[in-house]
Amino acid sequence: MQEARTGFSSKIGFIAAAAGSAVGLGNIWKFPFEVGESGGAAFVIIYLIFCFTLCFPLMVAEIAIGRKTQRNPVGAFTVLGHGKWSFIGKMGLFSCILILSFYNVVAGWCFGYLVEILLGNFSIGEQFPLFVKDIIKVGGYSVIFMATTAYIVSKGISKGVEKAAKLLMPILFFIIILLAAYAMTLPGAAEAVEFYLLPDFSKITGKVVYNALGHAFFSLSLGMGAMITYGSYVSKEDNIISSAVAITLLDVGIAFLAGLMLFPIVISQGLDTHGGAGLVFMSLPRVFGDMGTVLGTVVGTLFFLLLSFAALTSTVSILEIPVSYLVDERAMKRPKAVWLVAGGIFLLGIPSLLSNGYSSFFTQFVTYFGASGPTDFMTLISDVASNSFLPLGGFLIALFVAFIWRKEKLFKEISNGEKGHPNRFISKFLGFSITYLCPWILGAVFILNVLDKFFGVTIY
Ligand code: TRP
Numbered sequence: 001m002q003e004a005r006t007g008f009s010s011k012i013g014f015i016a017a018a019a020g021s022a023v024g025l026g027n028i029w030k031f032p033f034e035v036g037e038s039g040g041a042a043f044v045i046i047y048l049i050f051c052f053t054l055c056f057p058l059m060v061a062e063i064a065i066g067r068k069t070q071r072n073p074v075g076a077f078t079v080l081g082h083g084k085w086s087f088i089g090k091m092g093l094f095s096c097i098l099i100l101s102f103y104n105v106v107a108g109w110c111f112g113y114l115v116e117i118l119l120g121n122f123s124i125g126e127q128f129p130l131f132v133k134d135i136i137k138v139g140g141y142s143v144i145f146m147a148t149t150a151y152i153v154s155k156g157i158s159k160g161v162e163k164a165a166k167l168l169m170p171i172l173f174f175i176i177i178l179l180a181a182y183a184m185t186l187p188g189a190a191e192a193v194e195f196y197l198l199p200d201f202s203k204i205t206g207k208v209v210y211n212a213l214g215h216a217f218f219s220l221s222l223g224m225g226a227m228i229t230y231g232s233y234v235s236k237e238d239n240i241i242s243s244a245v246a247i248t249l250l251d252v253g254i255a256f257l258a259g260l261m262l263f264p265i266v267i268s269q270g271l272d273t274h275g276g277a278g279l280v281f282m283s284l285p286r287v288f289g290d291m292g293t294v295l296g297t298v299v300g301t302l303f304f305l306l307l308s309f310a311a312l313t314s315t316v317s318i319l320e321i322p323v324s325y326l327v328d329e330r331a332m333k334r335p336k337a338v339w340l341v342a343g344g345i346f347l348l349g350i351p352s353l354l355s356n357g358y359s360s361f362f363t364q365f366v367t368y369f370g371a372s373g374p375t376d377f378m379t380l381i382s383d384v385a386s387n388s389f390l391p392l393g394g395f396l397i398a399l400f401v402a403f404i405w406r407k408e409k410l411f412k413e414i415s416n417g418e419k420g421h422p423n424r425f426i427s428k429f430l431g432f433s434i435t436y437l438c439p440w441i442l443g444a445v446f447i448l449n450v451l452d453k454f455f456g457v458t459i460y
Helices: 011-022 025-037 041-069 073-081 083-118 128-133 135-154 157-184 189-197 206-219 226-231 240-268 278-290 293-329 334-348 350-354 377-405 407-415 424-455
Strands: none
Touching: 011 157, 011 226, 011 240, 011 293, 025 041, 025 083, 025 206, 025 240, 025 278, 025 293, 041 073, 041 189, 041 206, 041 226, 041 240, 041 377, 041 407, 041 424, 073 083, 073 226, 073 293, 073 377, 083 128, 083 135, 083 226, 083 278, 083 293, 083 334, 083 350, 083 377, 128 135, 128 278, 135 157, 135 293, 135 334, 135 350, 157 189, 157 240, 157 293, 189 240, 206 377, 206 424, 226 293, 240 278, 240 407, 278 293, 293 334, 334 350, 350 377, 377 407, 377 424, 407 424
16 A cells, blocks of 8 residues: 555644535535525425435545545545446546536636626626626636636645635635625515425425435535545544534535525515526626625625635545546646646536537537426536436445445544544444445435436336
8 A cells, every 4th residue: 555645734624625625616506596496495404314314424435435545536446446446436537527527617607707796797697698608708717717726736735725725715604604694684584584494395306306415415525536535635543523524514504504695685686586597697696786886896796706715625626536546546747637637627618618508509408308498518417417427426435335345444444533433323323324325325316317317217
């Protein structure tokens, strides 16, 4: 085995970076609109159940695999399970390339909006369809975003990733609390909280369940080795369980606050909570404009700064995965690996960039079975990656830990950082979840989702 590599300088640094990975556009942009589309609190409850019963144990497993092997995902599965298991890591690499390719486009929009609002252009919401079609402008913003990501990753773990997370995460936390507190003073707040927190279980369909699961994976950065990669830089003395608890709670807490912040704003303006993806990009700028120039500029700028920071700590974690692979397995120098991968993924993101109106081919790319209209390329990739690949990755990781690596070895790695063994209740729960819950539930949901979306067979 390799020597312990230099990594995070402290446990707090690791938690900040991993929470930075988890907290992203998924929490602030996607979560509220999934909640809006899937009928409010019932979605939230299913999402929380998945987070704690399936995702938390898998997060512990991913971090432990990384720390044990001190490798990137491909190397990690090779070390623990011989070459043939490296396909799980390779699948992870493939998913992370897909995810970063479209994620960076949306991150570019956020950054672009930050600039527009700062310049007082509140009508940007109405111009959204034109804005996303203006590929030179949007392409430019995404280039800047990818380059910033690459710069941070090129500085390495403690001087780049950790330093950025320790700076950005507290600011992010502060902004979201400020904005949520402000939202609670608005006239629609009570109604918004009711919509958000009173469940209507009649809204729960199979589709809502797949989406909640896919979203839980996406939001916690699981199923493709991001946590394996960050785990490989964690000190042997750190307690993995308490770190994973902190990361999960921060992620869930921030998604929750994002809803508390957005719904009152949306409802107080009489807007529809089913606003879809446009909620943030189309409705909000007008709301900021209605607040008056000064307040609107302040609140709007803070909001898009929040989104941009959240996205940045996530893109950093995604880029780190293929980079660590090239550095570990291909002996490439970090800076070269970073710029090569960042450039390549940017190019792969061009179809997503074009799929929001510029090119009708990519804008109306596929029609799912049973869907009323065609779906654009970017939505397809995001759907396939988060609702299919991530749960599939989680399924394979659980099977691998349960039947190849074995849970005793997992516990041994976990207890490295604790005095004695991990708490009995926690290890029972982890073992049960990884051996039974994860494989069965993730396997079943994956198959049902594929049958539904691509073969038109719906079994609920
Ligand atoms: N979790 C991030 C979000 O909510 C996105 C993300 C970062 C991600 N790293 C990941 C998703 C790894 C899946 C896997 O926006």
